[in-house]
Amino acid sequence: MRNPGKVFSREKLLDIVWGLDYQGDVRTVDVHIRRLREKLELDPAEPQFFITKWGIGYFFSEQRQGRTL
Numbered sequence: 001m002r003n004p005g006k007v008f009s010r011e012k013l014l015d016i017v018w019g020l021d022y023q024g025d026v027r028t029v030d031v032h033i034r035r036l037r038e039k040l041e042l043d044p045a046e047p048q049f050f051i052t053k054w055g056i057g058y059f060f061s062e063q064r065q066g067r068t069l
Helices: 010-018 028-040
Strands: 050-053 057-060
Touching (some): 010 028, 010 057, 028 050
């Protein structure tokens, strides 16, 4: 959330959150993003804040229905 609009790969998010020594699967990021969406999005199936940039990673968007948070 500190870098709205900046796209982070799964690998980069793993490094930032869990560190370089993390031995788990990169898909762990997908699970955590899904859980964040379930808790924070009005409609997790149509996310407005935690956005997927297909083939690249995820980014946080401050924009919601034409308004800035």
